[in-house]
Amino acid sequence: MKHPGEGTRVGGSLAVSCYRVSFSYPGSEQPALSDVSFELRPGEYVGVVGPNGGGKSTLVRLLNGLLKPDSGRVLVSGRDPSTEPFEVRKHLGILFQDPENGLVAPFVEDDVAFGLENLGVPRQEMRDRVARAIRAVGLEGYERREPGTLSGGEKQRVALAGLLAVEPEILVLDEPTSMLDASGRREVLEYLETLRAEKTVLHVTHHLEELVRSDRILVLNGGELVADKTPERLLSDADLLRENRLVLPVVQRLALELGLPPAKLRTPEELAEAILARTESGTRAG
Amino acid sequence: MRLELRDVRYVYAPGTPFEVEALRGVSLVVEPGEVLGIVGGTGSGKSTLVQHMNLLLTPTSGEVLVDGVDATTLKKSELRRRVGLVFQFPESALFAATVEEDVAFAPRQLALDEKEVRERVLESLRVLGAGELAARSPFALSGGEKRRAAIAGVLAMRPEILVLDEPTAGLDPATREDFLALILGLRNAGISVVLVSHDLDEVAEVADRVCALQEGRVLAVGTPAEVFYRDPSQAPATVRVASLLRESKPEIGAPVPFGETLDALRALRGA
Ligand SMILES: Nc1ncnc2c1ncn2[C@@H]1O[C@H](COP(=O)(O)OP(=O)(O)OP(=O)(O)O)[C@@H](O)[C@H]1O
Ligand SMILES: Nc1ncnc2c1ncn2[C@@H]1O[C@H](COP(=O)(O)OP(=O)(O)OP(=O)(O)O)[C@@H](O)[C@H]1O
Ligand SMILES: [Mg+2]
Ligand SMILES: [Mg+2]
Numbered sequence: 001m002k003h004p005g006e007g008t009r010v011g012g013s014l015a016v017s018c019y020r021v022s023f024s025y026p027g028s029e030q031p032a033l034s035d036v037s038f039e040l041r042p043g044e045y046v047g048v049v050g051p052n053g054g055g056k057s058t059l060v061r062l063l064n065g066l067l068k069p070d071s072g073r074v075l076v077s078g079r080d081p082s083t084e085p086f087e088v089r090k091h092l093g094i095l096f097q098d099p100e101n102g103l104v105a106p107f108v109e110d111d112v113a114f115g116l117e118n119l120g121v122p123r124q125e126m127r128d129r130v131a132r133a134i135r136a137v138g139l140e141g142y143e144r145r146e147p148g149t150l151s152g153g154e155k156q157r158v159a160l161a162g163l164l165a166v167e168p169e170i171l172v173l174d175e176p177t178s179m180l181d182a183s184g185r186r187e188v189l190e191y192l193e194t195l196r197a198e199k200t201v202l203h204v205t206h207h208l209e210e211l212v213r214s215d216r217i218l219v220l221n222g223g224e225l226v227a228d229k230t231p232e233r234l235l236s237d238a239d240l241l242r243e244n245r246l247v248l249p250v251v252q253r254l255a256l257e258l259g260l261p262p263a264k265l266r267t268p269e270e271l272a273e274a275i276l277a278r279t280e281s282g283t284r285a286g
Numbered sequence: 287m288r289l290e291l292r293d294v295r296y297v298y299a300p301g302t303p304f305e306v307e308a309l310r311g312v313s314l315v316v317e318p319g320e321v322l323g324i325v326g327g328t329g330s331g332k333s334t335l336v337q338h339m340n341l342l343l344t345p346t347s348g349e350v351l352v353d354g355v356d357a358t359t360l361k362k363s364e365l366r367r368r369v370g371l372v373f374q375f376p377e378s379a380l381f382a383a384t385v386e387e388d389v390a391f392a393p394r395q396l397a398l399d400e401k402e403v404r405e406r407v408l409e410s411l412r413v414l415g416a417g418e419l420a421a422r423s424p425f426a427l428s429g430g431e432k433r434r435a436a437i438a439g440v441l442a443m444r445p446e447i448l449v450l451d452e453p454t455a456g457l458d459p460a461t462r463e464d465f466l467a468l469i470l471g472l473r474n475a476g477i478s479v480v481l482v483s484h485d486l487d488e489v490a491e492v493a494d495r496v497c498a499l500q501e502g503r504v505l506a507v508g509t510p511a512e513v514f515y516r517d518p519s520q521a522p523a524t525v526r527v528a529s530l531l532r533e534s535k536p537e538i539g540a541p542v543p544f545g546e547t548l549d550a551l552r553a554l555r556g557a
Binding site: 050053056179183184251254269272276 | 544
């Protein structure tokens with residue numbers, strides 16, 4: 001069997017590959033990441049979960065060269081972010097975890113344009129892209145607001161618009177919905193769903209229900225990649241969930257308690273339908 | 287303590303082109319020893335509302351009353367000791383060299399002896415599962431670890447009302463569950479908790495009453511069942527499942543918390 005990440009040392013068709021990556025923050029005894037290997041193929045939608053301090057955001061920072069691995073190798077579209085960070089950032093865009101810290105410009109529209117400025121996009125196209133991204137996140141009318149005066153969810157939408165404006169092939173989202181309301185969360189997830197196959201997505205979250213349609217889920221705990229599995233397999237592995245401080249979403253927990261297959265029932269609608277079908281067949285039988 | 291807001295209006299940047307009327311006449315009571323959930327869409331006024339509870343913001347018009355007394359007549363320091371507020375982005379308020387020093391900052395203002403301060407600090411960190419972070423720099427923590435440190439600082443004040451603005455955003459699922467249990471423990475000890483949250487599933491588990499805001503006004507306030515069954519599209523997963531079944535199975539009733547919902551589903555004939 002080929003070790004994940006290994007193939008990319010020769011070929012270049014992977015979106016992202018990490019091969020035996022380790023990293024420690026200066027002055028800390030515990031490594032934040034130890035010997036992590038995985039690959040993202042173009043068009044894949046992959047989730048990342050795990051306990052607080054598990055290494056998720058550290059991994060994110062290694063992907064665009066903000067941090068450099070102590071050992072091992074990261075490649076993004078065949079390029080090494082630790083030697084070619086600016087090239088890599090044209091292909092891979094990140095929505096960072098803390099929407100409060102990311103916003104730097106005086107007005108919302110400048111903030112959304114910020115990531116485009118180093119890409120050499122012509123002015124008119126830049127304006128179009130910014131307007132489109134602001135529309136995509138539902139923030140028309142906020143262009144001249146100061147980012148510091150926005151509500152939590154509004155800030156998170158600005159940060160997301162900044163990423164969308166760059167239109168990278170690879171989107172890395174670190175807890176993108178943590179401050180959004182239920183409908184905003186659904187909108188963002190549906191939007192990401194429309195990018196399916198066209199873009200590669202790495203989506204970090206504490207909400208497993210956001211990942212039920214993903215291709216795979218990576219579990220990081222204590223800096224180690226402890227699992228790389230389909231959502232079905234992760235959701236039906238009670239021990240693995242518990243060991244990694246994960247809790248089944250409400251719909252799946254209800255299904256499990258009722259003796260229905262949790263991994264197959266992804267939404268309240270699907271669960272309600274399964275319960276109805278069962279009560280009806282039960283009535284007919286008895 | 288009973289906290290009451292009477293017809294509170296709040297306008298940001300009044301008289302400028304960026305004027306925003308964030309609260310448009312909100313009346314609301316926090317009863318002693320209850321968990322009050324506050325929900326509502328992005329920008330509906332939740333954070334603005336809770337910052338009135340310790341007069342971090344003073345109403346443009348309307349009143350805030352503490353046990354019937356106008357809160358503006360109380361000493362600010364006294365009010366802030368009794369009403370502890372954890373901000374939506376508490377990480378940005380971390381400042382000290384170690385987590386322990388950071389958490390100790392607020393209780394140290396209370397003229398407690400140093401031993402008592404230390405005990406409270408370690409206890410607060412411990413209940414948040416953050417004991418091992420005490421000696422670390424608050425700036426060298428992960429997102430969820432920072433959040434725990436920030437919440438511990440307010441817990442260590444031992445307020446009579448704990449006001450939490452999106453406290454579980456960024457906490458891992460098991461920590462979130464522990465934290466919800468902690469909220470219920472505080473409630474049982476007579477402390478009121480105001481919980482602002484987008485996670486309706488967690489509001490369903492702990493709230494005694496829920497207030498839903500929309501565009502700066504109270505859209506609904508009442509028991510979780512009263513508020514959530516009004517509009518199941520804006521409801522926790524339990525309510526969404528139950529309301530989908532209600533049409534053909536009215537006997538299911540109006541369960542909200544997980545345990546009640548499970549019992550109601552099990553009681554359905556044949557399920
Ligand atoms: N700037 C830093 N300096 C030193 N250590 C850090 C720094 N940032 C994070 N760490 C530590 O590195 C480890 C991994 O942190 P990371 O931020 O990657 O976790 P995470 O999985 O993103 O957690 P969360 O779910 O809380 O966001 C943790 O032990 C954390 O305390
Ligand atoms: N400092 C400020 N100056 C101007 N307007 C502001 C300021 N703070 C908030 N607002 C506006 O007031 C309205 C209410 O904001 P608030 O932060 O109370 O909303 P929220 O319900 O907490 O939203 P979220 O769920 O996104 O955190 C929003 O439209 C916001 O843009
Ligand atoms: Mg993180
Ligand atoms: Mg808010």
